[in-house]
Amino acid sequence: xxxxxxxxGDSGALALGAExxxxxIERELADRGIEAKIVRNGSRGAYFLEPMVEVATTDKGxxxxxxxxxxxxxxxxxxxxxxxxxxxRWLGAPDKIxxxxxxxxxxxxxxxxxxxxxxxxxxxxxxxKGLQNAVAMAPADIVKQVTESGLRGRGGAGFPxxxxxxxxxxxxxxxxxxxxxxxxxxxxxxxxxxxxxxxPFVLIEGMAIAGVATGATKGFVYIRSEYPHxxxxxxxxxxxxxxxxxxxxxxxxxxxxxxxxxxxxAGAYVCGEETSxxxxxxxxxxxxxxxxxxxxxxxxxxxPTVINNVISLASVPVIMDKGAAFYKDFGMGRSRGTxxxxxxxxxxxxxxxxxxxxxxxxxxxxxxxxxxxxxxPVKAVQVGGPLGAYFPRALFDTPFxxxxxxxxxxxxxxxxxxxxxxxxxxLKQARFAMEFCAIESCGKCTPCRxxxxxxxxxxxxxxxxxxxEKQIELVTDLCNTMKFGSLCALGGFTPYPxxxxxxxxRDDFKxxxxxxxxx
Amino acid sequence: xxxxPASTEIASRTAAIIQELKGLEGPLLPILHGIQExxxxxxxxxxxxxxxxxxxxxAEVHGVVTFYHDYRSHPAGRxxxxxxxxxxxxxxxxxxxxxxLKQLLGIGFHETARDGSVTLEPVYCLGLCACAPSAxxxxxxxxxxxxxKLDEIVAEVRS
Numbered sequence: 094x095x096x097x098x099x100x101x102g103d104s105g106a107l108a109l110g111a112e113x114x115x116x117x118i119e120r121e122l123a124d125r126g127i128e129a130k131i132v133r134n135g136s137r138g139a140y141f142l143e144p145m146v147e148v149a150t151t152d153k154g155x156x157x158x159x160x161x162x163x164x165x166x167x168x169x170x171x172x173x174x175x176x177x178x179x180x181x182r183w184l185g186a187p188d189k190i191x192x193x194x195x196x197x198x199x200x201x202x203x204x205x206x207x208x209x210x211x212x213x214x215x216x217x218x219x220x221x222k223g224l225q226n227a228v229a230m231a232p233a234d235i236v237k238q239v240t241e242s243g244l245r246g247r248g249g250a251g252f253p254x255x256x257x258x259x260x261x262x263x264x265x266x267x268x269x270x271x272x273x274x275x276x277x278x279x280x281x282x283x284x285x286x287x288x289x290x291x292x293p294f295v296l297i298e299g300m301a302i303a304g305v306a307t308g309a310t311k312g313f314v315y316i317r318s319e320y321p322h323x324x325x326x327x328x329x330x331x332x333x334x335x336x337x338x339x340x341x342x343x344x345x346x347x348x349x350x351x352x353x354x355x356x357x358x359a360g361a362y363v364c365g366e367e368t369s370x371x372x373x374x375x376x377x378x379x380x381x382x383x384x385x386x387x388x389x390x391x392x393x394x395x396x397p398t399v400i401n402n403v404i405s406l407a408s409v410p411v412i413m414d415k416g417a418a419f420y421k422d423f424g425m426g427r428s429r430g431t432x433x434x435x436x437x438x439x440x441x442x443x444x445x446x447x448x449x450x451x452x453x454x455x456x457x458x459x460x461x462x463x464x465x466x467x468x469x470p471v472k473a474v475q476v477g478g479p480l481g482a483y484f485p486r487a488l489f490d491t492p493f494x495x496x497x498x499x500x501x502x503x504x505x506x507x508x509x510x511x512x513x514x515x516x517x518x519x520l521k522q523a524r525f526a527m528e529f530c531a532i533e534s535c536g537k538c539t540p541c542r543x544x545x546x547x548x549x550x551x552x553x554x555x556x557x558x559x560x561x562e563k564q565i566e567l568v569t570d571l572c573n574t575m576k577f578g579s580l581c582a583l584g585g586f587t588p589y590p591x592x593x594x595x596x597x598x599r600d601d602f603k604x605x606x607x608x609x610x611x612x
Numbered sequence: 613x614x615x616x617p618a619s620t621e622i623a624s625r626t627a628a629i630i631q632e633l634k635g636l637e638g639p640l641l642p643i644l645h646g647i648q649e650x651x652x653x654x655x656x657x658x659x660x661x662x663x664x665x666x667x668x669x670x671a672e673v674h675g676v677v678t679f680y681h682d683y684r685s686h687p688a689g690r691x692x693x694x695x696x697x698x699x700x701x702x703x704x705x706x707x708x709x710x711x712x713l714k715q716l717l718g719i720g721f722h723e724t725a726r727d728g729s730v731t732l733e734p735v736y737c738l739g740l741c742a743c744a745p746s747a748x749x750x751x752x753x754x755x756x757x758x759x760x761k762l763d764e765i766v767a768e769v770r771s
Binding site for chain 2: 104105107108109140141143277278279280281282283285286311318319320321322354356357358359360361362373374375376377378379380394435436437438439440443444445466475478479509511512513514517522525529532533535
């Protein structure tokens with residue numbers, strides 16, 4: 094058997110030198126006259142081990158090595174890594190690596206395991222069973238199964254996916270759309286990117302199921318332009334899917350028609366908001382629309398539209414394959430199933446960790462993440478991206494659950510966690526939240542457009558020690574106006590990072606002691 | 613062969629791109645992406661051609677072009693370096709990285725080096741948050757930036 098070597102083509106792995114490693118391995122194979130097949134898989138998400146190279150052995154299964162540097166390659170061959178030989182980078186079976194072994198992988202089951210563009214691999218690892226089941230069912234039954242699974246929108250809002258689908262199914266129209274929101278702009282989030290680069294067919298399958306369930310015949314995946322690798326992978330995957338009859342006039346030979354188009358954003362963060370994304374797809378400024386009407390009734394081009402996040406759609410195939418009860422069994426309270434938590438920033442073991450809802454923030458940051466990369470104490474973690482709250486260590490007992498986070502004036506958002514060490518200046522972070530809102534505001538509503546700029550100015554006054562208590566009162570009042578007066582989550586949620594920084598880290602908002610002049 | 617005035621040439625190349633893409637649903641963004649790929653920026657002279665072809669006003673086209681950060685009104689340098697300035701990268705010292713890079717290149721954000729070698733831009737998240745701080749040089753991703761990698765980047769854009 095020809096040895097098979099897996100080298101991730103995932104952006105994160107590429108950013109850490111996977112391409113150079115691949116080149117070095119190719120060169121070494123040629124020099125030694127060894128025949129081997131190189132597969133460019135996605136990443137399993139343990140970024141502290143990337144580039145992680147795996148070898149499929151006949152007797153030991155997959156054996157992983159990482160993080161591999163180009164200078165390690167010669168040594169790897171000398172140690173017989175093609176048959177799983179020992180080397181200082183040896184990690185053993187990838188699914189036994191603690192960071193991966195502790196996860197519950199439902200949505201990301203295949204990510205980093207298979208060749209992303211091989212439908213045969215996809216099927217061999219359980220792919221397409223969900224869609225096969227769906228095409229044999231009545232649309233209302235598919236919607237019922239998704240509703241019963243308890244799946245809620247993974248983009249951040251947490252709205253029940255099945256209810257959205259039901260509205261679209263029940264609305265009569267000559268044309269309906271499925272829109273996938275792949276405008277993953279929140280810092281600390283990369284789950285959408287990883288699945289699109291590592292298992293694109295699961296998203297395509299999820300969208301096809303949504304189409305069959307609601308009577309929609311056309312889908313769009315709106316991917317941000319900052320993700321060129323994901324765009325390229327999705328485009329290739331759509332072509333493969335079309336050729337295989339997974340997309341087209343007869344999805345998997347059924348009477349259902351469904352086709353997909355990949356669209357690329359143009360660098361506007363606000364287009365991650367669903368209505369502004371729809372405007373952008375229509376070729377307009379990405380300005381937020383007032384709701385109602387709901388997109389499910391009047392969405393893209395005024396037609397009923399399912400608009401879901403990548404992870405919501407990519408979680409549907411497993412629900413249709415293994416059943417609503419199977420998925421619902423994971424989780425806690427009203428947060429059912431699994432959530433891909435993205436551990437990022439100043440953290441020792443950064444990466445994607447898919448687990449059932451319910452782990453505490455402390456477990457995620459300390460046990461799984463291993464504390465900070467710098468080795469300094471953790472000061473704050475921001476959960477849910479630029480619009481999420483900063484949590485101090487005192488709140489580390491909060492379980493990862495939509496309602497539990499809301500009760501602590503926070504949100505889980507798209508489940509990204511940024512860790513900061515004790516050198517972080519929370520006034521600076523609060524200022525950045527306002528500044529970011531000012532840069533990215535679509536300009537439609539006043540609290541967001543003007544409030545964000547006034548917010549930056551007021552926080553600057555605090556920094557300069559100009560009546561700080563009065564300014565904090567002003568910022569608090571401003572945040573209240575933004576929270577309740579903004580049209581969408583950009584202006585409405587910017588108060589979360591700002592107020593949490595003020596409330597939990599008040600010392601950082603006190604006037605700095607005057608520095609003594611250096612001699 | 614006679615030289616065409618620049619505006620006529622832009623118009624004809626723009627028309628070809630529109631012809632290829634106008635059958636799409638909501639074709640404006642794909643057309644603008646196509647134009648930027650063709651010219652390296654979105655020239656003013658392309659706007660009336662688009663407006664005419666899509667039967668919308670020039671003001672509407674202008675409004676869309678100026679809304680999105682990606683569309684340039686002027687050509688960029690030979691290299692485009694995007695440096696992530698979002699929270700995950702901030703937690704790993706992206707502010708200091710930005711300051712150092714600006715000093716090494718002698719330009720600030722949204723500026724192009726006088727020799728046209730490089731344009732420096734801030735970007736808010738490249739999805740490389742577990743390998744921060746990160747950057748993108750001409751579409752190639754770079755993670756865990758440090759002094760050594762900055763020197764490599766500077767050497768590459770200057771070569």
